[in-house]
Amino acid sequence: MAINWQAFWLTLQLATVVSSILLLIGLPIAYWIAFSRWRWKFLVEAVVALPIVLPPTVLGFYVLVALGPRSPVGRWWIALTGHTLAFTFWGLVIGSILYSLPFAVQPFAASFASVDRKLIAASETLGASRLRTFALVIAPLSFPGLITGTVLSFAHTMGEFGVVLMVGGNIPGITRTVSIDIYDRVQVSDYAGANWTALLLLVLCFALLATVYSLQRRQWAAAPVTRAQ
Amino acid sequence: METPLVSAFSPFHAESGALPVLETQIHKRLGTAVHGFDLKVDFQAGPGFTILFGPSGAGKTTVLDCIAGLITPDEGRIILASRVLFDSEKRRNEELAKRRVGYVFQSLALFPHLSVEQNVGYGLAQVGSVERKQRVGCILEEFGIAHLAKRSARQISGGESQRVALARTLVTRPAVLLLDEPLAALDAATKAKIIDDLRSWNREQRIPILYVTHSREEVFALGERVVVLDFGQVVAQGTPHEVMRAPRLETVAQLAGFENVFDAAVEAIHPERGTMICRIATLPSTVPVTLETPLVRAESGDSLRVGIRAGDILLATSAPSGLSARNILVGRLVSLEQRDVIVMARIDCGVEMEVHLTLAARDSLQLVPGRDVWLVIKTHSCHLMRG
Numbered sequence: 001m002a003i004n005w006q007a008f009w010l011t012l013q014l015a016t017v018v019s020s021i022l023l024l025i026g027l028p029i030a031y032w033i034a035f036s037r038w039r040w041k042f043l044v045e046a047v048v049a050l051p052i053v054l055p056p057t058v059l060g061f062y063v064l065v066a067l068g069p070r071s072p073v074g075r076w077w078i079a080l081t082g083h084t085l086a087f088t089f090w091g092l093v094i095g096s097i098l099y100s101l102p103f104a105v106q107p108f109a110a111s112f113a114s115v116d117r118k119l120i121a122a123s124e125t126l127g128a129s130r131l132r133t134f135a136l137v138i139a140p141l142s143f144p145g146l147i148t149g150t151v152l153s154f155a156h157t158m159g160e161f162g163v164v165l166m167v168g169g170n171i172p173g174i175t176r177t178v179s180i181d182i183y184d185r186v187q188v189s190d191y192a193g194a195n196w197t198a199l200l201l202l203v204l205c206f207a208l209l210a211t212v213y214s215l216q217r218r219q220w221a222a223a224p225v226t227r228a229q
Numbered sequence: 230m231e232t233p234l235v236s237a238f239s240p241f242h243a244e245s246g247a248l249p250v251l252e253t254q255i256h257k258r259l260g261t262a263v264h265g266f267d268l269k270v271d272f273q274a275g276p277g278f279t280i281l282f283g284p285s286g287a288g289k290t291t292v293l294d295c296i297a298g299l300i301t302p303d304e305g306r307i308i309l310a311s312r313v314l315f316d317s318e319k320r321r322n323e324e325l326a327k328r329r330v331g332y333v334f335q336s337l338a339l340f341p342h343l344s345v346e347q348n349v350g351y352g353l354a355q356v357g358s359v360e361r362k363q364r365v366g367c368i369l370e371e372f373g374i375a376h377l378a379k380r381s382a383r384q385i386s387g388g389e390s391q392r393v394a395l396a397r398t399l400v401t402r403p404a405v406l407l408l409d410e411p412l413a414a415l416d417a418a419t420k421a422k423i424i425d426d427l428r429s430w431n432r433e434q435r436i437p438i439l440y441v442t443h444s445r446e447e448v449f450a451l452g453e454r455v456v457v458l459d460f461g462q463v464v465a466q467g468t469p470h471e472v473m474r475a476p477r478l479e480t481v482a483q484l485a486g487f488e489n490v491f492d493a494a495v496e497a498i499h500p501e502r503g504t505m506i507c508r509i510a511t512l513p514s515t516v517p518v519t520l521e522t523p524l525v526r527a528e529s530g531d532s533l534r535v536g537i538r539a540g541d542i543l544l545a546t547s548a549p550s551g552l553s554a555r556n557i558l559v560g561r562l563v564s565l566e567q568r569d570v571i572v573m574a575r576i577d578c579g580v581e582m583e584v585h586l587t588l589a590a591r592d593s594l595q596l597v598p599g600r601d602v603w604l605v606i607k608t609h610s611c612h613l614m615r616g
Contacts, residue, residue, distance in 0.1 A: 121299050122338035124325045126352030126401060136351075140342050 003197055006173055007181040011158055014089070014177060018096040019154035022104040025097075026149060030108030031134065049102045056099060060166025063095040067167070087169045092177075095167040096157045104153040111145020112138055144216050151212045155205045248310075250275050251405050251437040255295050255305035255315075259288070259461070268292070268461035274405075276435040278451045280469070282442060283458035289441040290335070292458070293407045296439070297332045298325035309405055309437075331403025333411045337394040339382040345369070345393050346378040352401035368400045372426060388419045395423070399430060406431075406438040412447070424451060487536030487612065488583040493520070495531045500524060504555070504608055507535060511579050518579040521555040522611035536612040539585040543605035544574065546594050556606040558582075562598050565591065578604055 033045055051059055067085040068074045078084055085091040115138050123133040139146065161179040168175030170184070178201050185194035254271040268288040272279075281289045294300040296307055296314070304317040314323045314330075339348050346365060353361040369375040372392045377385055385393065391411055398406065412420045431438060440451060448455055448469050455472045457465040465472045493507040496519060505527065509518040520535060527533060543549075549557060560578025567573075572586045574596065582604060586596075596602075 116336075116338065118334050118336050118338040119340060121297075122332070122334065122340075123351070125297050125299075125328075125330060125332045126397070127326045127329075128351070128354065129326060132354065137340060 002193055004181045007176050007178050011177040014092055015154045015157040017093055018100060018157045019150050021097055022153045023150050026104040026108050030105045030112055033109040034112035048105050051099050052102050056162025057166055059099055060163040063167050067091050089174055092164060092168040092175055095163040099160055099163045100153040100156045103156045104149040107145045107149035111142035115141045147215055148212050151208055155208045248275055249436055252308040255302035257302045266461050270463050272456045272463055274437040274439055276437055277453045278438050278440055280440050280448050280455045282448050282455050284443060287458040288461040289458055290409055293409055297330045298328050329404040331398035332407045333394050333398050335409045337390050339390055339393055341383050343382060345380050348382050348393055349397045349400055364400055368396045372396045388415055405436055408440045410441055488539035489537040491535050491580060493533050493535045495527050495529050498529055509580055515579050520611050521608050522613055523609055525613050534614050537610055539583040541610035542584045544584050545603040548603055549605055554605045554607045558604040560602055562600045562602050564598055576602055
């Protein structure tokens with residue numbers, strides 16, 4: 001029963017980095033989706049949602065091409081650093097950010113959109129800038145959505161396979177994540193090892209999701225507070 | 230900015246001795262091209278209460294939203310004490326946060342995740358923390374809600390929430406105050422107390438207060454000036470007495486509660502008596518029915534609609550005489566129908582009228598279908614609107 005802790009550690013690092021970055025870039029994207037009145041907004045929403053339905057190998061393929069010497073971006077990166085982003089940890093990060101984007105942005109946007117518009121209007125007529133209104137009213141009232149989006153993108157990154165395989169390959173300590181490790185074990189008929197690793201991943205993801213849903217439940221339970229005390 | 234920056238943050242209208250007047254002249258197309266209407270209003274509001282009165286959907290809240298900057302009018306201008314908030318010609322549209330417009334929404338919009346104190350201090354971000362504390366404490370005291378300071382905004386009653394919402398807006402010392410039916414949900418006593426607080430607050434501040442309501446009682450209780458809106462237009466303005474008591478065209482919404490509504494044409498106008506004669510449209514074969522009605526802005530031949538409440542019509546079983554009422558119509562009782570404690574009588578007098586009677590009246594008059602009756606209708610029971 002040998003669990004590949006190195007793969008686990010790498011996966012946790014990847015998921016932490018990806019969900020943190022998604023929290024940062026997801027907020028403005030979600031804000032824009034929730035509040036923009038641009039008529040072609042639905043196109044952007046569709047693009048953001050694309051990774052949900054796209055086979056990860058397709059996404060991974062395009063990321064691989066974009067990072068490699070065939071694309072201007074890839075060439076620019078190689079010229080700058082001397083190596084390609086593909087088959088590196090940060091290449092994985094980029095692929096995973098795209099892959100998990102909807103899992104962060106959609107809960108964020110949904111919770112922003114459900115904030116009472118009158119509260120936003122009240123904040124602005126009281127002299128608050130958009131940024132201040134976001135920080136003091138929209139974000140605190142969207143807290144459950146922010147937690148949900150962050151944890152979902154974390155969990156989703158933990159379990160990804162196709163994109164990692166395409167973009168990262170299988171380099172121990174650099175790009176070999178847990179799901180790749182499981183795949184490898186099955187390839188060499190190490191079912192016991194695969195089983196333990198898979199079980200650990202399963203329990204971990206379940207614990208994360210259970211935490212999210214219990215938080216949400218407590219949020220909702222706290223909402224209709226009457227004058228009890 | 231056209232006005233010096235300093236003035237925007239100095240105590241209100243200290244920059245000039247002029248009265249702080251709010252000028253609103255806006256046009257906004259609302260709804261879709263097919264199902265929509267034009268909001269087109271032009272009015273001024275000086276210091277003190279100005280009531281925006283009208284039925285739901287008349288555009289009252291939209292006017293406030295335009296002044297606050299939540300909605301951008303298609304054209305027009307909004308000027309507050311010589312400060313341009315909006316001017317479509319000069320392409321000026323002052324930023325919402327810089328307008329210094331105090332707006333209390335119908336829903337109050339207290340921040341549910343903040344305490345009462347934090348709510349009230351929200352608009353004082355530019356003020357130092359010592360002064361902020363002092364100003365918040367002062368206004369909480371003034372509005373009798375100091376004991377709620379630490380409570381969550383979720384945990385206070387309706388009346389308390391109204392006070393917090395008012396305090397939160399007033400503490401920022403706005404240059405104009407917009408109140409969108411803020412007291413609609415309150416009982417009369419609480420309402421009267423809050424209005425008193427508002428009045429005494431405004432004795433010192435003297436800023437324009439636009440107060441939206443569809444309650445006639447509030448118009449008389451508060452009003453220094455009333456602007457009546459209907460279908461997005463200003464249909465009347467003046468003192469409550471002038472506007473609410475003077476004969477005028479009723480709005481469609483108000484006529485909706487009338488049991489008897491007829492198409493009519495103006496036959497004669499008697500300005501000296503303050504009345505007009507209207508002929509009700511009947512079948513060509515029957516005798517024409519005419520009514521004396523209050524005088525409204527209309528010309529001979531104009532088509533109008535007349536509304537008469539079934540409860541405002543008197544019924545007599547012999548020809549009445551010596552009455553002040555100007556309209557006496559003879560007719561025949563068609564049917565009687567009892568509904569709870571009201572008797573609904575249908576009378577054919579050239580047109581069919583519905584009249585409501587008490588059970589006692591029916592019994593003492595010995596009314597049965599087929600009987601000849603006389604209907605008595607006061608001039609001021611005839612309510613007019615454009616046909």
